[in-house]
Amino acid sequence: MKADVAIVIVTYNSAGEIAECLESVFAQRESVTQQVIVVDNDSKDNTVDLIRADFPEVELVIPGKNLGFAAGVNLGARHADAEFVLLLNPDTVILDHAVDKIVRFARKTPGHGLYGGRTLNPDGTVEPSSCWGEPTLWSMA
Template sequence: MSAPELAIVLVTYNSADWIGRCLRALPAALDGRCAQVVVVDNASADATADVVERDHPQTVLIRNAHNAGFAAAVNAGARAVASDWVLLLNPDTEARPGSLRNLVDFAERNPGHGLYGGRTLRPDGSLEPTSCAGLPSLWSTACFALGLSTAFRGSSVFDPESLGRWQRDTVREVGSVTGCLLLVDRATWDRLGGLDERYFVYGEDVDLSARARRLGLRPVITPDAEVVHGVGESSPGSEGSMLLALAGKVTYSRTHFPPVAAALAVGLLRLGVGLRAAGARLTGKGQGWRVGWRERARWWNGFPARPQHAAG
């Protein structure tokens, strides 16, 4: 049997409520494209892996004995199948008919971008804008610290990582493509070395995009690849997600900024959380920031160095 064109890698963690819908949508979304689906389960406490094994026997299932994190699990899944393309897809997505075929077709017609993404929608059909973002900068971090990105949400000047009010309805080069729907050709994937496993979850896709751009590649979005995304359904609770996202931002700053700029960026992140926590204490709103400040030891210095574990 020849190798499939596409390896679709899904990382699951307590995803039993979504994984069946996600996998059932794939044949129509591929519209004839040859793909092998790989599910890497990060030691779910629910029946996620059992659902995959029972209802989708053609899927390659890797059961991790512990939660290895998103980046490490994706890398393991990509290694499991030889293919021309690697597609990262969240388990809390339902790809629309023809969407994944459109994405691969677009990438084949437009080589040189390296990373390709699509348009994500909420379950009610409205735009869910997090399929892509601008790369973090000292300016965007200062806007966060000073509350400008909140006061002027969606502003291309004061909230630049949001990419303004663009509806993701045109082809456009972007700073980063989000890992919920990210296509990369195998040669580029291997050249980049996959995801950086220092990132447990959150930030690894931004890091990948930044490294791709340094190689002269130009991550891009096509609106013809649409998936419904149940945001956060495959992640920890909102407060846990915040802590992980902040750790990812600290790690990114220290990886991609020069030393002085990195120290300033990390200081601005800490200041932004501290000011929001103080505001939450005074107003009673945004209590998650108080948790973020109280639990700051969990993100203050970014993700810790992690030992390598074999999947199994």
């Protein structure tokens, strides 16, 4: 069955952060179905073992070499079977049912090729580079 959203995460030596990321992803399941794909870029730490042991529902893709981030994302996206694809970094922690909210928003405002959420800094402030308002002449220059 096709998922509502495929969440693609590319890892490289991410054992110290991927567990919190995946825990937050799986804690967010509300009204949308998720396919979670992790592409591991030849980690030398225990990232792969940790995912296999603690998150068996993750679709783990192991290309056998470090493809780099962009190629890793593309590989993960090729494995996706969902209406939407959400890209996350392994140090991301999802808050406030953000996956459900962004999927609902995308469905209410179709026709755009890209949607994104706000990124918060560790102190809770909004990272300005993660969100923009309406375009202005100044921002488009």
